[in-house]
Amino acid sequence: MRIMEASQFDGKRSVESGTREQQEAVRAILADVRKRKDEALREYTERFDRVRLETFRVSEAEFAEANEQVSPQVKAALQEAAENIRDYHSRQVRQSWFVTKESGTMLGQLIRPLQRAGLYVPGGTAAYPSSVLMNAIPAKIAGVPEVVITTPPGADGKVNPAILVAAQIAGVTEVYKVGGAQAIAALTYGTEQIKAVDKIVGPGNIFVALAKREVFGLVSIDMVAGPSEIAVLADDTANARYVAADLLSQAEHDPMSAAILVTPSRKLAEQVALEVARQLAELPRQSIAAAAIRDYGAILLVEDLDEGFAVINRIAPEHLEIMIAEPFSQLGKVQNAGAIFLGPYSSEPVGDYFAGTNHVIPTNGTARFSSPLSVDDFIKKSSVVSYSKSDLMKNGPKIVTLAEQEGLAGHGRAITERLRDFDREEQE
Amino acid sequence: MRIMEASQFDGKRSVESGTREQQEAVRAILADVRKRKDEALREYTERFDRVRLETFRVSEAEFAEANEQVSPQVKAALQEAAENIRDYHSRQVRQSWFVTKESGTMLGQLIRPLQRAGLYVPGGTAAYPSSVLMNAIPAKIAGVPEVVITTPPGADGKVNPAILVAAQIAGVTEVYKVGGAQAIAALTYGTEQIKAVDKIVGPGNIFVALAKREVFGLVSIDMVAGPSEIAVLADDTANARYVAADLLSQAEHDPMSAAILVTPSRKLAEQVALEVARQLAELPRQSIAAAAIRDYGAILLVEDLDEGFAVINRIAPEHLEIMIAEPFSQLGKVQNAGAIFLGPYSSEPVGDYFAGTNHVIPTNGTARFSSPLSVDDFIKKSSVVSYSKSDLMKNGPKIVTLAEQEGLAGHGRAITERLRDFDREEQE
Structure with missing residues (x-):
């Protein structure tokens, strides 16, 4: 892992915005589904997912089958994680409020859940039940009465069982076997079988991302997430093995994931570089993590922690770990970071899976102006004016x-x- | 004004999405300003605003001159309006919070203002100082340290004095004489004279709207606003003159503005139709309002108020006035509306100018999932995890x-x- 002066570092990653051909393919799919509805969905599902479906909705029998396929350990862990996510997010719920004036005037803000939210869940090898919890639970806590999932089916016409189990735990019973841009079209315009939604959330491939961008304004969409990132700000007191393991935990996501250590300690820098090399050799997703570390990994040396915080605020990382002697007293120096993990035991995967905070977090510097997914993303506000005579x-x-x-x-x-x-x- | 059964009504308005030529022109301007910065701004300003400027920032002398040109009455009214807007929006401010667990774990949410926000203010005939207050004050209340304005200069190189006075009242001292897509480019990428911002808000013409859509993701943008709308839900107790005047107040904005009365009372329907015709004849912006009433105006008859609320929720209007016998007891039936005005004295312009609520409100049915501009639009949240051993x-x-x-x-x-x-x- 390269060690360099922080001032030499240019952490820019290009955002994938799709080719013109991809954009046009997506526009064609959107227009087609809008017009021909379920029949178009059937054709695209046959073409892209290699299965012909008459009914898109996952049946109760399929839920029951999924339930038997997932191990009790995984189910119990998902259930406990869901409890923690509910607890954290329920603290974000806001109430409608009013001010009354002596003149008789009353002003206020009415806070209401959206009526229907759609969650896109990627299929195939990257099936992440934890993401189902992270996207669906805030909507449920906000009070959204209808939360639905679309996800591409396998060639056998089935959905990954862990996805279905997570959906059930999150309280989502309406799941449709449709993926890609065609799913975004169905959620936006509605079809015979799939009712249109007010908001679409969830990650997806480039076609899904482009489709969400196209329909932005017709429905609400969440941010377009880029490859994962972690920045660790650490001093001499940090454990190099922990720092290295945490950097690798994000590097294994994607060859374009960024993993950056910022430290005033040259000793720690060198230890972490050695540890990354050692741990990398044992990692199952070694080739992905190695590419990420090579292309977007860096150990940045700073004069002191204050310069370290300045570097962090410039990067505005998705995940920030602070492993220094007194992290709490320094928290106020963080301006830009999506999720902040303090101290040696707040390893980033704790937040990915279990603590209760959300793991849908702004990437690529957008933590400057955006926030982790929250209950706020599933409400709307109306202002209320009752003006007196x-x-x-x-x-x-x-x-x-x-x-x-x-x-x-x-x-x-x-x-x-x-x-x-x-x-x-x-x-x- | 046409009277019809509510079930016959299809209130769809097409959203202007720009022609391909416009989109390409905007993309070219964005790319050019990104590359050539101020020099490109100078050329576009010369081409579109017919003035060559070396320095874009409005000087203190220009502020002082503007101050003398605006009448004391207007200044006093703007000042009082600003106080009301500050009061209402300060009630939206949220605090960072933490939960501590007995296990030693602490979870929380850190709430912080954005660092720099840019407000686009249209120039020319449509110079609205009230919009400066409505966009800038929530940012200031959120604690954004740098709030800046860009606005196109006149051919004399000056900015409308009322805009500058409103900027001063709102506490904005950094104002740049740049308009159009080139202003959005400057705010997004930064130039020698104009520093990049984290968020761009404010209305604009089709070029500004297209430019904002293009840079979405690189910076945060507010919603793309469409033509204004009002829906009035009224029963027999309503004053037909008031209803007609309020409908016309929105119709005069734009030939595509929508003005809709929903009522179970045929008598009121007929009175309002007559009143609209009578008042329209005396309106200075008669031709605009007449076109809006003709093309997008309607009086919809419903069986009862419950059907009325269902119609309103389907329309999801930007502005909703409820002029019925007991508006408070019915407020809970409103699902979708940007701003709600209760009773005979809550005329919509009260909210446009003075009550304190925001007049930047979602249009064209987007109140289903979005909200009036607020302090929330100028903050970001970071989750915080301190996990115990x-x-x-x-x-x-x-x-x-x-x-x-x-x-x-x-x-x-x-x-x-x-x-x-x-x-x-x-x-x-």
Whole structure:
């Protein structure tokens, strides 16, 4: 793993935005599903997933079968993880609120769940039941009455059993065997079998990402996630074996995953470099992790922790581990990071699977302006105004002044129509 | 104004998505400004705004001059409106929070303002100082240290004075004379004179909207706003003159604005139709409002208020006025509406200018899943995990089970690297 001065580091990764051909293929699929609905879904599923389906919805029998295929250990761990995710996310729930004024005016904000949310779940080798929990539970906690999943079927027409078990644990019973851009189209426009949703969340391949980008505005979409990242800020007190293992835990995700250690300690830097090499040799996903470490891994030397925090804030990593003597007293220095892990035992996979925080986190520097998936992503707010007669009498003329200044006389007249009545009443 | 059964109504408006030529023009401008920075801005400003500028930032002298050009009445009204907007939005501010567990684990959410936000303000005839307040104040209340404005200059190289006065009242001192897609490019990529921002908000023409859509993901953007809308749900108790005036206040915005009355009362329907015709004849922006009423206006008859609420929830209007006998007891029936105005004195322009709620509100049915602009739009959240040794000892094996089930052995090893140490310690 290369060791360099932090000032030499340019951590830019290009964001995959798709080729023109891919964009056009996605647009064609969206238009086709919009028009021909389920029949188009059937054709694309046959073409891309190599199976012809008449009914897309997963049956109760299929859920029952999945339940038997997943080990009790995995089920118990998923259940306990789900409890923790529910507990953490239930603390994010906000209430509608009102302010009443002596004048009789009342202002407020009405907070409501979305009505229907769709979760895209990738299929094939990358079937992650933990992602089902992380995407579905915040929606359920927000109070979304209808949470549905679409996921591509295997060539046998089945869905990965762990996905179905996780869906059940999360309380999702509506699961459709459709994948790719065609699934995004179905969730956006609706088909005979699949009702349109208000919001689409969940990761996917480049076709899914492009499709979500296309339908943005017609439905709400979550962020487009890039390859995973971890940055570790550590000093002399850190355990090099732990740092190396945590860096590798993200590097194994994707050849474009980034794994960066920021430290003022040259000694730690050298130990971690050795440990990464040693642990890498034993890793099942060695070739992926090795490519990530080679291309997007770095150990950055800084003068002191303050420079370290500045480097971290510039990177704005998805995951940040702080392994220093007194992490709590330094937390306030973090400006930009999606999820922050403090101390030697807060290994990043603890957050991926179990602690209760969400593992859907902004990547590629977008933690500058976006946030981990949360209950907030499944609510909408309405402002509420109940203006009193006395306030309108008092403030009406000022509103007319502002409307006329902007050349919007009709706005002013809506007010004067009332003010005239008040004058008349007074004269009576 | 046409009166019809609600079931006959199809309120669909097409969203302007731009022609291919427009999209390509925007992409070319974005790429050019990214590469040539200020020099490109100068050329586009000369081409589109017909003025050559060396320095883009508005000077203190220009602020002072603007201050003298705006009437004291307008200034006072803007100041009072700003106070109300600050008061309402300060109630949206959230605190970071933590949960501590007996096991020693601590989980939380760190809530932080964005570092720099950019507000696009349209120029020319549609200069709306109220929009400056509505976009800038939530950012300031969120604690964003740098809030900047870009706005196209007139051919004289000046900015509309009311815009500058509103900027000062909102606490924005960094204003740049750049408009169009080139302004969005400058805010996204940064130039010599204009630093890049984390988020871009504010309305604009089709080029601005297309540019925002293009840079979505590189920076955060607000929703793409469509033409204004109002829906009024009213019964026999409503004043037909008020209803008509309020409908027209939105119709005058744009020939594509929608103005819809939903009522179970045929009598009110007929009175409002007459009143709209009468008031329309006296409106300065008559031709715009008449086109909107003709093409997108409708009076929808329903059986009862419950059907009325169902119609409203299907429309999901930007603005909803409820003028019925007991509006408060019915508020819970509103599922989808951006801003809700209750009772006879809550005329929609009260919210546009003065009450304190935000007037940047989702249009075209997107209130189903999005919300008025708020302090939430200018913050980001980081999750925080401090996991205790005892929790890792207890739960580590479950985390390893889940990681291995997903084929991510490296995630598991980050945990076992610690578990092994715990075992060793115990044996010692």
